[in-house]
Amino acid sequence: GEDVEQSLFLSVREGDSSVINCTYTDSSSTYLYWYKQEPGAGLQLLTYIFSNMDMKQDQRLTVLLNKKDKHLSLRIADTQTGDSAIYFCAERTNYGGSQGNLIFGKGTKLSVKP
Amino acid sequence: DVKVTQSSRYLVKRTGEKVFLECVQDMDHENMFWYRQDPGLGLRLIYFSYDVKMKEKGDIPEGYSVSREKKERFSLILESASTNQTSMYLCASRGQGRDEQYFGPGTRLTVT
Numbered sequence: 001g002e003d004v005e006q007s008l009f010l011s012v013r014e015g016d017s018s019v020i021n022c023t024y025t026d027s028s029s030t031y032l033y034w035y036k037q038e039p040g041a042g043l044q045l046l047t048y049i050f051s052n053m054d055m056k057q058d059q060r061l062t063v064l065l066n067k068k069d070k071h072l073s074l075r076i077a078d079t080q081t082g083d084s085a086i087y088f089c090a091e092r093t094n095y096g097g098s099q100g101n102l103i104f105g106k107g108t109k110l111s112v113k114p
Numbered sequence: 115d116v117k118v119t120q121s122s123r124y125l126v127k128r129t130g131e132k133v134f135l136e137c138v139q140d141m142d143h144e145n146m147f148w149y150r151q152d153p154g155l156g157l158r159l160i161y162f163s164y165d166v167k168m169k170e171k172g173d174i175p176e177g178y179s180v181s182r183e184k185k186e187r188f189s190l191i192l193e194s195a196s197t198n199q200t201s202m203y204l205c206a207s208r209g210q211g212r213d214e215q216y217f218g219p220g221t222r223l224t225v226t
Contacts, residue, residue: 008154031213042118042204042217043157088157092213101147102215106156 006089006105013113018076020108022089027070033090033102034063034074043088047074076110084112117141118218120205126224133192135221137205145208146188147215148172148180150201157204163188195225 005023012018024032030051035043049056049063049072056063062075076083086107093101121136139146145164149157149172159172161180169180177199181189188207192199202222206215 033214035217040220042219043206043215045214045216048214100145100213101159101162102213104157106154 004089004091004103004105006087006108008106009109009111011111011113012079014079014081016079018074018079018083018110018112020074020076020087020089020110022072022074022105024070024072024089024091024103026091026093026103027067031092032063032065032072034061035088035090035104037086037088037107039085046087079110079112081112081114084110086110118205118207118216120203120218120221122221123219124222124224126226127192127195128226129196131192131195131225133195133223133225135190135192135203135205135223137188137190137207137218138186139188139207139216140186141207141209141216142185143207143216144185144210146182147206147208148178148188148190149204149206150174151204151220152201160190195223197225199223200225 003025033048034046036046037043060077064073086109088107089105090102118139127133147162148160151157158174160178163169163182179191202220204220205218208215
């Protein structure tokens with residue numbers, strides 16, 4: 001079945017770069033997503049990348065996609081304490097009754113130390 | 115901006131009570147979802163609906179039911195709450211032909 005894997009924790013110092021990694025299984029995914037969840041809140045769509053792209057940059061965020069290895073990463077430059085959150089990777093399902101829904105990874109908790 | 119609201123941010127119920135969690139979206143989205151989120155388990159899909167009065171089971175529907183009488187509203191029902199249903203419940207909606215989901219702020223339910 002389809003699966004999305006992420007490491008559960010990442011700790012960085014303020015001002016450093018953070019890199020959150022994700023692997024997925026469905027090579028037919030058209031879009032891949034990164035969501036951010038701040039403490040006590042719901043998920044917010046942070047950014048996404050279309051599957052025919054290798055890279056997408058949006059201010060401090062850089063998304064890299066390696067389709068051959070089914071590997072997605074989110075790089076946050078100059079990480080700030082306000083970036084402390086849980087980051088979820090997600091891909092679209094293409095199977096069965098859930099077709100078109102998103103499959104989420106378990107989330108990576110990013111802790112930023114001052 | 116899409117807005118998804120949930121009726122309560124925090125809820126405390128007793129074992130055996132019937133619990134209603136309400137979700138409303140204002141973007142005329144066809145698809146709506148209920149997830150629960152638990153530490154180390156991520157988001158797990160309970161039920162979803164792709165149209166009024168339509169519903170589909172997700173990965174963990176046992177102990178839950180849903181109702182979608184109007185397009186903008188999707189309710190999650192715990193017929194007889196149990197302590198293992200203590201969790202964060204997240205509602206989401208999605209437009210037709212789109213992938214991205216928009217989430218509500220969540221309801222933290224505690225069953226004692």
